[in-house]
Amino acid sequence: MDVTYVLLLSSLGLAQVIAQDCRVPVGGNNMGFKDDLPQTFPNGTKVIFECNVGYMPAGSPSITCTNGTWSPVKLTCERKSCGSAGEVENGDLNYEGTEFGDKLVVTCKTGYIMVGNSQFTCGKDGWLGGRLPVCEAVACDAPPMLTNGDFSPVRDSYNYLEVVQYKCQKDYTMNGSSLSSCSKDGKFQPAPPTCIVVQCKDPDVTNGEWMSGSRPPYKYKSAVTLQCIPGYNMNGAQTQRCELNSQWAPGLPTCEPVLCEDPDVKNAAKEEGSKPPYKVKSTVTFSCVSGYTMTGTRTQTCGLNGQWAPGLPTCAPVLCEDPDVKNAAKEEGSKPPYKVKSTVTFSCVSGYTMTGTRTQTCGLNGQWAPGLPTCEPVLCEDPDVKNAAKEEGSKPPYKVKSTVTFSCVSGYTMTGTRTQTCGLNGQWAPGLPTCALTTTTKRPTTTKKTIGDSGTVDPPENKGNGMAIGLGLGLTVLIGSVLTVLGCYFCGVPACIKEKKRSRRGFPVNAAPSADEEVALSVRCAARYT
DSSP states (O other): OOOOOOOOOOTTGGGSOOOOOEEOOOOOTTEEOSSOOOSEEOTTOEEEOEEOTTEEEESOOEEEEETTEEOOOOOEEEEOBOOOOOOOTTEEEEESOSBTTOEEEEEEOTTEEEESOOEEEEETTEEESSSOOEEEEOEEEOOOOOTTEEEESOOSEEETTOEEEEEEOTTOEEESOSEEEEOTTSSEESOOOEEEOOOBOOOOOTTEEEEEEOOSSBOTTOEEEEEEOTTEEEESOSEEEEOTTSOEESOOOEEEEOEEOOOOOTTEEEOSSOOSSEETTOEEEEEEOTTEEEESOSEEEEOTTSOEESOOOEEEEOEEOOOOOTTEEEOSSOOSSEETTOEEEEEEOTTEEEESOSEEEEOTTSOEESOOOEEEEOEEOOOOOTTEEEOSSOOSSEETTOEEEEEEOTTEEEESOSEEEEOTTSOEESOOOEEEEOTTOOOOOSSOOEEOTTSOEEOOOOOSOHHHHHHHHHHHHHHHHHHHHHHHHHHOHHHHHHHHHHHHTTSOTTOOOOHHHHHHHHHHHHHHHO
16 A cells, blocks of 8 residues: 655745654554555655455545644444355355355255355455355165065155165065165165074073973074973073074073082081082981980981972080979089089988989980989888887878887886987987886786886786796796697697687787787687687
8 A cells, every 4th residue: 555755844944843753653443554664754644544355444544644643543444244145945054144254154955965065255355165056856876686685666766755665585584674765865774684594593401491482493583481490590581582693582591500508507517418519309417416406307408499408407405404303402503504414413301311313414315314313201110119019199101200109018117218209310219118027027917007107017016926926927838838739739720820810909019918818818719629
């Protein structure tokens, strides 16, 4: 661009003062100078601005330097507008803007293909990029023929969105879509299918078998349901379907043996037998360890459900019952529960004596060993004092503290205590008395005997001397014996014995008849049977 320099001369001639220069001017937006400018401009110089490319000027383009100052810039530069680019049939124009530098993109409607340029830019002379494109209708060539199949309808070309349908020959299965259409890119979509032979092999599963469903030959979509034989569990899908790749889907299962877990019975040991893995019908036999007893069945069998049958036993400690011995007390020692080797010691209560072992041990069989004792009452034997009779009182059995009082028969005197008490040691206390023949006693008369407080029998008055009495008693006994023999001879021995037994019933228990009484019995016997 031209820069005009104007030199203003003063009408005053040589005497006039020279004005100040101006520096490089600054313009408005989107404007500038064509050529490079000097650093300073003389007073009165004019400068002309020019709009940048793509911008249109409005207003005066020049400014003037006056005494070092430029006049105001009145030029404005506005961006050039390209306006409308036109119309495209079956297409759309997408404007970014219509001013200098803006872009335009043309697109064809669905089913149409663009022929020509699709992008344009607004330049200083209008839209740049050439002529607008043309949108032509889409057309597809005929799809390729299928091997072992065909399609319809058959034409040389197909318009946008026209559809063809495929079909495979007999015994062939279509792999892909049976329908395809002419797409916007001028090709059939999706791609044509293929016709294949589909046949799956027999679904062979070890330890498995067919349960229901299709039978061979297994073609596309044939379905079978499988099951495992007893004793095996299925791992995988039970129902299988024959797919296009001639494979069973989702994949043949496996039949794994039914296994029972290793059985664990606390306080028990397995006897020799089956070892892991425990399959169906495997057996395990248990024995409780010493001191434990089993509840349940000792031999277990692995069942079809993977469980032990009839059910695992338990081993509980062998316990002896709380021992109860009548009339006995337990001494300090073990307390319930009484396990094996527990001991209990008994003591009979007062007045009882023990039969058996006082200390008992709980045995492996749950029984007390060597066997619970018994506490029987302490008994004194039936006291027998010769020539004495028991008065009324205690009768057998004679327990502790039972008492018996004795009286000597006529002609006998007691030595000792007449009343005896059964003691804890089973002995009479203070000790059984004795009845000795009274040496000063005469033959008893018919006078009634009396028993004094001392327990001795008071005999009648004795007027003879002791020797005479003794000889008389001896003679009497001899005569009685002779008569007895004679009586038995004539009467028969049994009769005499019977008579004597009957006659003695009147005597006290354990008291022997006197010599006179023996004689009297013999005389009566002889007189009766002679």
